[in-house]
Amino acid sequence: MMISRRDFFITSAKILAAAGGGMVLSDPVWQRILSGGDSGLAFGASYLDDLIRLAPGARYWKPLAIKGEGNSREKTIVKCLLCPNGCAIAVGQRGKCRTRMNVNGELRSLVYGRPLSIHVDPIEKKPLYHYLPSTAAFSLATAGCPLSCKFCQNWEISQASPEDHRGPFAPPSMIVDAAQNSRSPVIAFTYNEPTVFTEYLVDIAREAKKKNIRSVMISCGFMNEAPLAEICGVLDAIKIDLKGYSENFYRTVCGASLRPVLRSIKQIAKSRVHLEIVNLVVPTLNDSDKMLQEHPGNHTYCPGCGKIVIERQSFFVTEMNIKNGQCKFCGRKIAGVWA
Numbered sequence: 001m002m003i004s005r006r007d008f009f010i011t012s013a014k015i016l017a018a019a020g021g022g023m024v025l026s027d028p029v030w031q032r033i034l035s036g037g038d039s040g041l042a043f044g045a046s047y048l049d050d051l052i053r054l055a056p057g058a059r060y061w062k063p064l065a066i067k068g069e070g071n072s073r074e075k076t077i078v079k080c081l082l083c084p085n086g087c088a089i090a091v092g093q094r095g096k097c098r099t100r101m102n103v104n105g106e107l108r109s110l111v112y113g114r115p116l117s118i119h120v121d122p123i124e125k126k127p128l129y130h131y132l133p134s135t136a137a138f139s140l141a142t143a144g145c146p147l148s149c150k151f152c153q154n155w156e157i158s159q160a161s162p163e164d165h166r167g168p169f170a171p172p173s174m175i176v177d178a179a180q181n182s183r184s185p186v187i188a189f190t191y192n193e194p195t196v197f198t199e200y201l202v203d204i205a206r207e208a209k210k211k212n213i214r215s216v217m218i219s220c221g222f223m224n225e226a227p228l229a230e231i232c233g234v235l236d237a238i239k240i241d242l243k244g245y246s247e248n249f250y251r252t253v254c255g256a257s258l259r260p261v262l263r264s265i266k267q268i269a270k271s272r273v274h275l276e277i278v279n280l281v282v283p284t285l286n287d288s289d290k291m292l293q294e295h296p297g298n299h300t301y302c303p304g305c306g307k308i309v310i311e312r313q314s315f316f317v318t319e320m321n322i323k324n325g326q327c328k329f330c331g332r333k334i335a336g337v338w339a
């Protein structure tokens with residue numbers, strides 16, 4: 001029997017609610033969202049039409065007006081300035097990330113208010129290791145990504161189009177309410193590349209700040225300077241996935257380039273935002289259970305006395321030896337955000 005994604009979500013929510021599960025889909029706010037009551041959007045056959053009709057204008061683009069070939073009509077092409085792909089997009093078309101569409105000469109975001117994956121995760125799963133250890137992070141994603149990494153573990157989301165996974169409209173205030181109800185002190189933009197939903201991310205983070213909820217982003221770092229400056233203005237921490245260290249690797253495996261990623265890392269490092277960088281593990285080369293769960297590099301060591309100040313097993317903190325931001329053994333200050 002075929003089951004729609006919406007039915008799957010609702011059934012899962014009921015099961016989780018009955019089981020007292022931790023996923024936020026059991027939250028009453030999400031029950032309301034999943035019922036479609038707040039969307040003004042029917043789950044009809046014309047879902048894509050509705051998605052386009054209701055999509056708000058995007059930021060970070062400019063019009064490029066050129067003459068149409070073979071006739072005198074002008075066709076308006078827009079250039080997206082959000083990421084270094086710099087897509088030139090004709091009317092009715094989308095950029096490489098599939099989330100930004102030229103609608104009659106205006107660039108619109110098809111993923112604003114359209115989360116398709118939501119979980120409450122330990123912040124170690126992001127992973128952020130020196131930012132509020134053991135904290136619950138209300139994590140969400142939309143469809144789309146400006147990259148096309150061959151190894152992507154979230155390809156069902158990142159390489160999807162917004163219309164592939166139908167869902168109701170979830171305004172920023174609703175996301176913040178759901179995070180608050182799940183008792184998560186942090187909202188994490190993650191799973192796909194959050195750059196593609198910059199406008200939504202910024203609005204959620206602003207709403208969240210009003211309720212003392214912090215916001216973090218898990219990103220590939222492939223974005224332009226101006227949007228990143230806006231993002232840095234509202235976020236509290238950013239983790240960058242450094243997927244390799246050569247232009248050739250980025251070009252052939254990720255469909256991108258390394259240079260803009262390094263530029264973003266420098267920009268974030270100069271901002272007030274807490275920055276962590278992760279070198280990705282490449283499957284089949286260094287991803288055995290032993291390497292991931294027992295590796296001594298998974299812990300944090302005091303640079304003063306060398307003792308383990310945060311011990312981790314997989315995504316979980318098993319021992320914490322930091323007090324007031326200092327090593328419990330020798331008192332050395334440890335870099336990070338601890339409370």
Ligand code: SF4
Binds near residue numbers: 083099
């Ligand atoms: S964000 Fe999307 S549409 Fe804009 S330049 Fe990047 S890939 Fe193209």
